[in-house]
Amino acid sequence: MMMQPGTYFYHGHYGMQRSAGLYGSLIVDMADGEKEPFHYDAEFNLLLSDWWHKSVHEQEVGLSSNPFRWIGEPQSLLINGRGQYNCSLAAKFSNSSISQCKFEGNEKCAPPVLKVRPNKTYRLRIASTTALASLNLAIEGHKMVVVEADGNHVQPFAVNDLDIYSGESYSVLLKTDQNPYKNYWVSIGVRGRDPKTNQALTLLSYSATPASKLPATQPPVTPRWDDYNHSKAFTKSIYALMGSPQPPKTYNRRIILLNTQNRLNGFVKWAINNVSLVLPSTPYLGSIKFGLNNAFDQKTPPDNYDSSYDIMKPAPNQNTTQGSGVYSITLNTTVDVILQNANALAKDVSEIHPWHLHGHDFWVLGYGEGKFKDGDEKTFNLKNPPLRNTAVIFPFGWTALRFVADNPGVWAFHCHIEPHLHMGMGVIFAQGVHRVGQIPKQALACGLTGNKQN
Numbered sequence: 001m002m003m004q005p006g007t008y009f010y011h012g013h014y015g016m017q018r019s020a021g022l023y024g025s026l027i028v029d030m031a032d033g034e035k036e037p038f039h040y041d042a043e044f045n046l047l048l049s050d051w052w053h054k055s056v057h058e059q060e061v062g063l064s065s066n067p068f069r070w071i072g073e074p075q076s077l078l079i080n081g082r083g084q085y086n087c088s089l090a091a092k093f094s095n096s097s098i099s100q101c102k103f104e105g106n107e108k109c110a111p112p113v114l115k116v117r118p119n120k121t122y123r124l125r126i127a128s129t130t131a132l133a134s135l136n137l138a139i140e141g142h143k144m145v146v147v148e149a150d151g152n153h154v155q156p157f158a159v160n161d162l163d164i165y166s167g168e169s170y171s172v173l174l175k176t177d178q179n180p181y182k183n184y185w186v187s188i189g190v191r192g193r194d195p196k197t198n199q200a201l202t203l204l205s206y207s208a209t210p211a212s213k214l215p216a217t218q219p220p221v222t223p224r225w226d227d228y229n230h231s232k233a234f235t236k237s238i239y240a241l242m243g244s245p246q247p248p249k250t251y252n253r254r255i256i257l258l259n260t261q262n263r264l265n266g267f268v269k270w271a272i273n274n275v276s277l278v279l280p281s282t283p284y285l286g287s288i289k290f291g292l293n294n295a296f297d298q299k300t301p302p303d304n305y306d307s308s309y310d311i312m313k314p315a316p317n318q319n320t321t322q323g324s325g326v327y328s329i330t331l332n333t334t335v336d337v338i339l340q341n342a343n344a345l346a347k348d349v350s351e352i353h354p355w356h357l358h359g360h361d362f363w364v365l366g367y368g369e370g371k372f373k374d375g376d377e378k379t380f381n382l383k384n385p386p387l388r389n390t391a392v393i394f395p396f397g398w399t400a401l402r403f404v405a406d407n408p409g410v411w412a413f414h415c416h417i418e419p420h421l422h423m424g425m426g427v428i429f430a431q432g433v434h435r436v437g438q439i440p441k442q443a444l445a446c447g448l449t450g451n452k453q454n
């Protein structure tokens with residue numbers, strides 16, 4: 001497979017392996033002789049994540065229990081797998097009840113310091129593999145120019161801070177044009193949920209200044225967690241770089257996916273068009289290729305939801321069904337997906353969900369408030385929508401995506417919040433499976449395909 005140059009990461013996808021720490025960065029460089037459409041002198045790579053003290057096993061058991069036990073907010077935010085718990089680099093500025101971390105240098109938990117030379121341009125590659133947290137990153141005294149999103153070039157734009165949701169990646173350019181005799185805070189905080197987690201902090205440290213010299217200033221303050229206008233303003237500033245592939249002008253099939261939080265015999269679930277995803281024990285690819293119809297439930301999930309459903313209120317009937325969630329898509333057709341957010345179980349609550357598609361990029365055609373309705377497609381951006389593989393839905397809103405089903409296989413499309421996927425928040429797109437060649441033996445090893453050859 002041809003890999004598109006850019007900033008990516010990999011992770012385990014079985015159970016909640018990603019929450020347990022099974023992930024890493026994956027950077028694809030430009031081919032020899034090819035150049036990025038922007039210049040930089042050096043780069044840093046920041047993979048962001050969140051961390052709980054409770055084991056992932058205990059988290060999974062809690063989520064699958066009746067009564068339901070939610071995982072709560074993370075104990076730490078991590079930068080390249082490193083973070084602090086009961087001390088903070090910036091304790092004296094942020095919260096007097098926590099103590100200031102004392103670093104001697106080279107501690108395992110110490111975050112990586114970004115050591116820079118003055119008057120250079122640095123590329124920061126930033127990716128988020130958090131289990132839950134939506135994040136905001138800011139660098140004291142420095143603007144960032146966004147140039148890449150999920151491996152695709154975007155129209156450069158300058159920001160003071162950047163929102164990043166689980167599953168996403170960005171590259172930003174940073175000019176080291178400030179006083180080189182000072183160090184500057186790099187701060188990461190939680191967005192979209194009432195944060196109970198300390199900021200993650202590290203330093204942008206100019207070569208003339210030792211990293212041990214902490215700034216005397218307050219680290220950048222993360223925008224209020226529920227200031228969604230701030231998040232929307234950032235998200236809606238992202239456009240494809242001129243010359244990027246444009247979307248087809250029309251679609252063959254439109255699938256509207258209602259996102260709801262539900263109950264099932266007292267268990268708490270998430271469901272899409274009232275189907276809560278349960279992954280079968282036989283992997284889909286082999287069972288579909290070999291026509292093993294009893295390997296998973298063959299019921300086709302609906303392409304839409306009941307038009308009388310009031311997305312602004314808790315559902316009158318909170319029950320959901322469960323299923324294998326497989327949408328069969330005709331190969332090489334254009335599919336529009338409208339992700340429709342709604343009120344969760346509790347009154348006046350609707351959360352952010354970053355949706356991630358395997359096997360494809362999609363164009364993000366637009367966002368809207370309330371319920372998607374006929375005529376809203378007139379607001380779609382068909383000229384320069386960004387190509388991405390992850391896009392958020394905001395509380396009580398919708399997000400419209402378009403993709404061409406040109407990659408034979410079986411692909412998950414799911415909320416990238418790990419506990420939400422575990423609770424059923426995803427669907428499956430199957431396309432052109434007869435065109436898939438040899439399936440690796442390991443991918444047939446379990447369930448009904450256990451002794452299949454192909």
Ligand SMILES: O=C1O[C@H]([C@@H](O)CO)C(O)=C1O
Nearest residue numbers: 070261344345351419420423
């Ligand atoms: O899926 C979730 O469950 C909890 C809460 O809704 C019920 O405890 C929460 O904050 C989620 O995101």
